Amino acid sequence: MSQNDTLFGKIIRREIPAAIVYEDDDILGFKDIAPQAPVHVLFIPKNVHIPTLDDASPGDAMLLGRLVLAAAEYARREGLERDGYRVVMNCREHAGQTVFHIHLHLLAGASLGRFGTP
């Protein structure tokens, strides 16, 4: 893997603990430490370091698709698909991105408000 000195790189390398709830060859899913909904899980690539969505290239298309499908698989496994859920990826400052290793938020377990406005 290319250098990943972010917090999530440390979680991938098990240097800091996380409540891991999903793992396959390419993707790790773990509970957000400051949940914004009853269910709040982050899905990240394990083997590739992409700081933001803007840094992704066409060659990353499969990986990005797998991130979304991992969230959907987890949601089905947890019985969240019937009531539904939201997936979100924040890109840089105006979206409030704080960790610069690409990640997909899965939010579920309650009726969610509409999207944030300025």
Ligand code: 5GP
């Ligand atoms: P962002 O704001 O970059 O889209 O999302 C980063 C997320 O990482 C935030 O929702 C934040 O609560 C979460 N987070 C920050 N530090 C930690 C940590 O040490 N462990 C876990 N599990 N989540 C974290």
